[in-house]
Amino acid sequence: GExxxxxPSTLSVQEGDSAVIxxxxxxSASNYFPWYxxxxxxxxxxxxxxxSNVGEKKDQRIAVTLNKTAKHFSLHxxxxxxEDSAVYFCAAMNSGGSNYKLTFGKGTLLTVNx
Amino acid sequence: DSGxxxxxxxxxxxxxxxxxxxxxxxxxxxxxxxxxxxxxQGLQFLIQYYNGEERAKGNILERFSAQQFPDLHSExxxxxxxxxxxxxxFCASSVGQRTTGELFFGEGSRLTVL
Numbered sequence: 001g002e003x004x005x006x007x008p009s010t011l012s013v014q015e016g017d018s019a020v021i022x023x024x025x026x027x028s029a030s031n032y033f034p035w036y037x038x039x040x041x042x043x044x045x046x047x048x049x050x051x052s053n054v055g056e057k058k059d060q061r062i063a064v065t066l067n068k069t070a071k072h073f074s075l076h077x078x079x080x081x082x083e084d085s086a087v088y089f090c091a092a093m094n095s096g097g098s099n100y101k102l103t104f105g106k107g108t109l110l111t112v113n114x
Numbered sequence: 115d116s117g118x119x120x121x122x123x124x125x126x127x128x129x130x131x132x133x134x135x136x137x138x139x140x141x142x143x144x145x146x147x148x149x150x151x152x153x154x155q156g157l158q159f160l161i162q163y164y165n166g167e168e169r170a171k172g173n174i175l176e177r178f179s180a181q182q183f184p185d186l187h188s189e190x191x192x193x194x195x196x197x198x199x200x201x202x203x204f205c206a207s208s209v210g211q212r213t214t215g216e217l218f219f220g221e222g223s224r225l226t227v228l
Binding site: 006034036042043044045046049089101102103104105106107 | 116147149154155156157158159162170172204216217219220221222
């Protein structure tokens with residue numbers, strides 16, 4: 001089955017700096033890659049996703065890049081703010097397969113220091 | 115508010131006991147997913163139901179079972195509880211059976227086994 005590795009497990013940045021979180025996946029058939037943000041004590045919420053037919057997607061201060069050859073995708077947050085502090089999860093799925101399972105990485109705790 | 119309702123929010127029980135967690139998906143969503151969140155393991159996929167039928171199975175123990183009822187609500191049954199079963203259990207829902215769209219998570223049920 002799919003295995004998703006996420007790094008780093010913790011990340012601390014100064015307000016205004018950029019943050020990058022990286023994930024690798026094992027199943028070359030995976031073609032859908034969402035990112036979820038979970039604030040302390042809250043539920044995970046989707047912040048951005050990318051499908052394998054594109055290499056990059058942006059939404060204001062966040063962007064995701066995908067390298068299918070390397071089976072690697074990354075989340076980039078620019079101009080970080082204290083409210084960006086949360087746990088971020090990457091995930092991968094093969095939407096065309098018979099297994100409907102969305103596999104998550106173990107998460108990255110991002111702390112943005114004022 | 116995601117529209118996904120989970121009850122109870124908190125549950126404290128003893129080893130060997132059995133509990134039932136309940137989830138009502140968003141109106142119109144046919145798929146329900148159960149995830150277990152422990153401190154070091156991130157979001158572990160347990161099982162998915164679509165319109166009453168099991169669609170995908172993850173790392174769900176034999177002591178655990180789930181079902182989705184005709185009104186689309188779902189229940190996760192945990193039996194012969196062990197200390198290691200203490201975790202936050204999330205239910206999520208989506209419109210279709212393939213998760214190539216947003217998963218809407220409930221607030222979670224925090225289970226503590228003493």
